[in-house]
Amino acid sequence: MLIVGELINASRKAIGEAISIQDAEAVKKVAIDQYEAGANFIDVNAGIFVGKESEYLQWLVTTVQEVVDAPCCLDSPDPAAIQAALSVHKGTAMINSISMEKARYDALIPVIAGTDLKVIALCMSDEGMPETAEQRLKIADRLINGLVQNNMKIDNIYVDPLVQPVATNKTFGIEFLKAVEAISTEFKGVHTMCGLSNISYGLPNRKFINQAFAVMAIAKGLDGLIINPLDKRIMANLITAEMLSGRDDYCSNYLRAYRSEKFEF
């Protein structure tokens, strides 16, 4: 399970303020906390700063990598910001994200073509948000083909089937889950990942819903998540679901996590 820590996002008030006053210590603390909690990648987002996104994204990467030995997940639709961040990034970054929206696709392909970068391929196109598993699969197919034709490795592609709120339409949960399974089955070697919070939009007790949805998605083959790794309950759920889906030899990861008392089982 690949875990991307989502907390260094400028749309969160504390982070937005830290970025605007270049408070490196505040950013570093959140990076360290997430890394120690188990994040494999640290997401960095400076999207709210129009005109300064490239500069700030670069600063975030440098600041984060001064204290943690982990790659970043560069969270921007802007190829200029991505390139600025890549120019200072150590190790192999992840790009969050490309989609089949033409402007976004055409702008990002030249940046990532032929590289060893990992890329999140979001199932969205200019025809709008997909609702069914079938619609997601069609977009995933075009994205995967486009990326492979541009010399990206299958193993570096993380398809995000796009989570939509179950309160809007009762089929939105199960159609997403079906898409995860179909993508894992039909495109051998491709990964699937997602954020969780959209699923519970408009409902009470969102964390509980998000946890159950993550566990269900892992049962369907999901192998990456963009989450808050400081949430000890969601981490316990992921570790347990991984064990139950056959990914934990001798239950050793579960047992180690349980005994560590770092998580909330």
Next chain:
Amino acid sequence: MLIVGELINASRKAIGEAISIQDAEAVKKVAIDQYEAGANFIDVNAGIFVGKESEYLQWLVTTVQEVVDAPCCLDSPDPAAIQAALSVHKGTAMINSISMEKARYDALIPVIAGTDLKVIALCMSDEGMPETAEQRLKIADRLINGLVQNNMKIDNIYVDPLVQPVATNKTFGIEFLKAVEAISTEFKGVHTMCGLSNISYGLPNRKFINQAFAVMAIAKGLDGLIINPLDKRIMANLITAEMLSGRDDYCSNYLRAYRSEKFEF
């Protein structure tokens, strides 16, 4: 989701004692509690009383149905005990369970053939316990064919693919989950159900594991569970997982359950 309340089982000390001294009030209380918590069927088991199982199972059915307007799930491999219980049962009972073990199969078929009874069809044969999804599917196929040839309705068949401990073999969780999905897909109209506790045998924090496994199985299509309905946390998980798998119009069941404060979200 069909919920069978599992608590009236003679192997539980309090129930075993209540049965042996014919303490009807104790049994009635557990029946009422489970029914009010959402059980659709009340499991009754008097298996520890060799030589008296028929008499006691009959007494349990009568006692339970004096206070709750729900059918029982008759939990015995002994056709004589099942028949004794059926002779006093009101409404349509569930039989727990038939299997492909020859002696059990041959003895139970005459009791249930041509009836409207619901039956749990356990994936077990004289060749032992199945380990892979494929082995489970083969037994399920023989069981379903046998039941249909004996004039049982498809809609009354609840296949239990047989949960085995993940601590014994890391594939036991995922092979069970694959079997649930394959049975739901290949035998349209057949239900799947199971108990949970075997999955976590030998591991710490069993309830947490059981909850995650239930949620994963629902993602794969499981639509019945034999559980303790007084466990407010597992019930909250089931209600949430049902919503996320497209079985809750307008999230109304989730919202009602959440507002009732009867469950632990």
